[in-house]
Amino acid sequence: MKIHPSETQQKIVQHSEGALLVIAGPGSGKTCVLTERIRRLLTEEKGHFRVLALTFTNKAANEMKERLREFPNINQRTFIGTLHSFCLEVLANRGKPVGIEGRPNILESNQDRKQILLQAVMDDPELKYELNHVGEPKQQNQLLTSWFEIIEKAKRNLQIPEMLTEEIHKKVYEAYNESLRISNAVDFDDLLLLTYQLFTERPKIADFYRRLYKYICIDEAQDLNEAQYQVILALCGNDYRNVMMVGDPKQAIFGWNGANPKYLDNFEQDFKADKIEMRENFRSSQKVVNAAKILDPKYEVEGKLPIVGELKFIEAENEKNEAVLVLDYIKNLIDNGHPDVESPITWGSCALIGRTRYVLSSVEEELTKRGYPYYQQISSQDESESDLLKDFELCMRIIGNPRAHLHLDKLINRWNIDKNSASYKHLTNGVDILNSIGKQISCEKQKAVLDALETIDWNEQNFNFIKALNVLDEFANTLENSDEERALIIQDTRLWRKDWDVFIRSQPGGNHSLTSFLNHIALGTTQQAKHEGIALLTVHSAKGLEFDIVIVMGMVEGTFPDYRAKSPAALEDEKRNIFVAVTRSRRILGLSYPKKKMMPWREEKIQTRSRYINQIKVRYKNL
Numbered sequence: 001m002k003i004h005p006s007e008t009q010q011k012i013v014q015h016s017e018g019a020l021l022v023i024a025g026p027g028s029g030k031t032c033v034l035t036e037r038i039r040r041l042l043t044e045e046k047g048h049f050r051v052l053a054l055t056f057t058n059k060a061a062n063e064m065k066e067r068l069r070e071f072p073n074i075n076q077r078t079f080i081g082t083l084h085s086f087c088l089e090v091l092a093n094r095g096k097p098v099g100i101e102g103r104p105n106i107l108e109s110n111q112d113r114k115q116i117l118l119q120a121v122m123d124d125p126e127l128k129y130e131l132n133h134v135g136e137p138k139q140q141n142q143l144l145t146s147w148f149e150i151i152e153k154a155k156r157n158l159q160i161p162e163m164l165t166e167e168i169h170k171k172v173y174e175a176y177n178e179s180l181r182i183s184n185a186v187d188f189d190d191l192l193l194l195t196y197q198l199f200t201e202r203p204k205i206a207d208f209y210r211r212l213y214k215y216i217c218i219d220e221a222q223d224l225n226e227a228q229y230q231v232i233l234a235l236c237g238n239d240y241r242n243v244m245m246v247g248d249p250k251q252a253i254f255g256w257n258g259a260n261p262k263y264l265d266n267f268e269q270d271f272k273a274d275k276i277e278m279r280e281n282f283r284s285s286q287k288v289v290n291a292a293k294i295l296d297p298k299y300e301v302e303g304k305l306p307i308v309g310e311l312k313f314i315e316a317e318n319e320k321n322e323a324v325l326v327l328d329y330i331k332n333l334i335d336n337g338h339p340d341v342e343s344p345i346t347w348g349s350c351a352l353i354g355r356t357r358y359v360l361s362s363v364e365e366e367l368t369k370r371g372y373p374y375y376q377q378i379s380s381q382d383e384s385e386s387d388l389l390k391d392f393e394l395c396m397r398i399i400g401n402p403r404a405h406l407h408l409d410k411l412i413n414r415w416n417i418d419k420n421s422a423s424y425k426h427l428t429n430g431v432d433i434l435n436s437i438g439k440q441i442s443c444e445k446q447k448a449v450l451d452a453l454e455t456i457d458w459n460e461q462n463f464n465f466i467k468a469l470n471v472l473d474e475f476a477n478t479l480e481n482s483d484e485e486r487a488l489i490i491q492d493t494r495l496w497r498k499d500w501d502v503f504i505r506s507q508p509g510g511n512h513s514l515t516s517f518l519n520h521i522a523l524g525t526t527q528q529a530k531h532e533g534i535a536l537l538t539v540h541s542a543k544g545l546e547f548d549i550v551i552v553m554g555m556v557e558g559t560f561p562d563y564r565a566k567s568p569a570a571l572e573d574e575k576r577n578i579f580v581a582v583t584r585s586r587r588i589l590g591l592s593y594p595k596k597k598m599m600p601w602r603e604e605k606i607q608t609r610s611r612y613i614n615q616i617k618v619r620y621k622n623l
Contacts, residue, residue, distance in 0.1 A: 006280055013037045015244065016045060016215075019273035021264060022246040025299060026292070026583035027283025030246050031060070034217055035067040037244070041215055042077050049214035053080040056220035057544065061085075079213070083228055084188070087195040091186065094205050098194045099181040107180070107187045110148075117148055117172075120179035127175060130168065139428075142401045147172045155189035158196050158227050192227045199234035210240045220544075221247035224263040233270065241271055250296060250579050251543065283546065285309020285340060288585045294619045295612060296579050307340050307587065313613065314551070314592035318604070322594045323363035326352065326551055327370065329590065330534070333549060341548050341587045347373050349548040351535040353581045355562060356385045358491045359554035360536045373533025377541045386488035387564070388472060389496070391415070391449045396465075399430035399453070400514045408433070415446055448475035466500065469493045483605055484563035490600035539577045542584050551590030552581045555610040556597075578612050591616070 009029060012022055013036045024030035038051050055061040061081045068074045079086060092103040107113050121127040121144070134143050151173050154164060161173040180186060186194065199206035218224075218232065224247075236243060249261035267273060279300045281289045287309040293299050314329065316322035333345050343349070354360045360376070367374045384390050391414060397407040412419060417440055424436035431453075438450045452471035456464075476489035503517050535547065554560060561574035582589060591613050596604050 008276065008278055008280065009033045009036075012244075012276055012278070013040055015274075016041065017242060019241045019267070019271035020244045021268045021273040021275045022244060022278060023264070023275070024246050024248055024278040025281060025301070026248070026251065027281035027289075027586075028278035029280065029282045030219070030278060031063060032067075033278070034219060034246065035064055038064075038078065038215075038217065039068065039071060042071065045214075047214070050076075050212055051078045051215045051217065052086065052209075052213035053078060053217045054083050054086060054219065055081065056223050058082060058085075060219060060544075083231065084191045087191040087231065090195050090198065090205075090209065091191070094208070095194065095198065097202050097205075098198050099177075100186065100194065101184055105183065105185040106191070107185050113187050114144065114148055116179050116183070116185070117151070117176050118144060120175040121147075121172065123179070124171070124175050127168075127172060145401050147176075151176055152189060155187070155193045156227060158193055158230060160193075160197065192231050196227070196231045196234050199231070203237065206235055206237055209235060210237065214242060216243045218243065218245045219247075221245040221264055221267070222249050222251060222261045223247075225260065229263045229266065236271075241273075243267075243271060243273075245273070250299065250576055251583075283586055284583060285585075285587045287311040288582065288587070288589045291589060291616050292579060292582050294616050295582060296575060299579070309340050309585075310338065310588045311616075312551075312588065312590040313617070314590055316592065316594045318596045318598060319362040319554075319594045320366070322553065322592050323366040326363060326553065326590070326592055327366055327372065330549065330551075331372075333588070338588065343548070345548060347533040348535075351537055351542065351545070351547040351550050351584060353537050353539060353542050353550060353552045353584065354554050355539060355560040355577065356488070356554075357538055358385065358488070359559060361491075363553065364536060367534065374536055375533055376536040377538075384492050384495075386485065386492045387414075388445055388449065388475070388485075388489050389492040391446065392452060392468075392472065395434055395449055395453055396514065397518060398433060400518055402428060402430035402433055411437070415441060415443070417441075445475075448472065451475075466497065469496055477601065482563065483599060484558035486601075487597075487599050494600070539581050543580055546584055546586055548586050549588045549590070550581070550585035551592055552578075553592045555591050555593040555613050556607040557610055558608075560610050560612065 009032075012020070012033050015037070022030070022033075024033075034053065038053060041051055053061075053064060055064065058081070064080050065074075068078070068080075071077075079089065088103075088106070091098070091100045095101070095104070107116065121131050131140050131143060134140055147169070150164075150169050154161075154173060161170045161177070164170045164173060180190070216236075224232075232243075245264065245267050247261065247264050249264060268275060277300070281292075281301050284292070285307045288311070289301050291311055293301060312329065314322065314325050316325050330350050333341075333350075334347065337345055341349075352360060352363055364374070364376070384393060391411065394407050394411045394414070398411065402408075411417075415437070417437055423439070424433045427433045427436060434450060434453065438447075441447065441450075448471065452468040452475075455467040455471055473490055473493055476486045476493075479486040479489075500517070535542075535545070537545070552560070557563075560578060561571060565571050565574045591610075593609055593613065594607055597607055599605050
């Protein structure tokens, strides 16, 4: 074997029959163990069979394939890929009962999918009448978008047309699917839905894959959502139990995407699985592991690297000084190296992580000033940081397209509006809908959003919403007891002003409508194509990555942990976030904080050092 596994790792590698749940902490060598288990099964277990290895990302799949590259006939003996790619293979080879002939084309672009929907509607006399009956092209487009979102939501809940309650929605859904099948195409959500349908309606097909793949391995299982778990259940049926699921509930931070670590517990119960915890950390230095153990006392590590590493605390006078000190420290490491970092330290060896995107503003300015290479990778969930601006954007999208039920449902949930209220359901104008909802609210923040929207003349083609941002800033300045929230709102409105300025300059004399601006915002979330230099990351975008040197910046109360984390559940989420941030480091971990912050209203405010730094300093003074 190519590795010398620990006793725990060896136990997992040697496991053959029955279900196994592996709780694998950061740096525990799970990828290596998964690879070696597959290698052992193919080498030592008798019979003609294949191994199915499902990963969460294509990157992880490629890494596993590379490790097994030298194994004879590896492509014939295994399928290594994401669950979506496996579903595509199933549909390509066995999809005829659900309308798939051969390998289908995948429509990922919303524009392509909406075009298919439009064609389906125009080909059906009843649906065509419904669409044309609503009036002007703008209203027709809104209705089409509404139908599109209803279909999308249904598919993600594994619902077929017959499960919808309204007849018109059933008919639209059926017409859309028929149009896709005529083109031998599927959309991304179909991959899970149709495979689930195939396995449940044609159990002999599921049985074929159970016989083909004697063993199944599932990586990063804490990121599974309901639809993905249901596909796995449908594949395995009542008796198949040669499934190994690997995950770490401490690294489950994608709840906004439907992922839930509860599926690890469900798997243990549903499959009566044995459970092994990988408590070693072979990636991170001793000081990084010790810091992680302090932050989460339940993180038990039995084996560590014989590399001490370094834990660096950086105290700065203010955020600008913090950026200077952090970059000076990194530049010194690059110039002089470090005895515990085996390879030459480069800009690409380093990452700076912030709880929010705004934590990294000062260091980005300093990087630009010095001419150091860097790239920024921001999760789509980090676009607007404040609750106020998130609500404002939802309202803008409802006004832009009142038939977009997705945004209306989100707002109703966020504002705790009575869903059974009929006062807004018959309305077709976005402003009217929000005015109706406004009668049910008493929260000052929600009123501020509606007050801001009232300053915009929605009848103008070239609308301008800068006055609305001014209203939000004015509201922020009334929040005397929450400087953190006030700062986030003002930073968000500044970003929106910047986006508006870019939008105006990109379309001189063009269409400055609300819809075109919101489309510009959506397209503007794409990331830099090249990832070269120091990585600037939020915690969510850092998930799954690792670097020799990691510095978590802005470690003050109200930022990390976030000021909104007041409930026990929210504070647990913050603990998982800091755990993920810290364990991205292989060798050197830095924690930096400013003693003072210059607030957006030009007032300097004294900061309180994060409780997470205090915990580490109190427990390990000699780290």
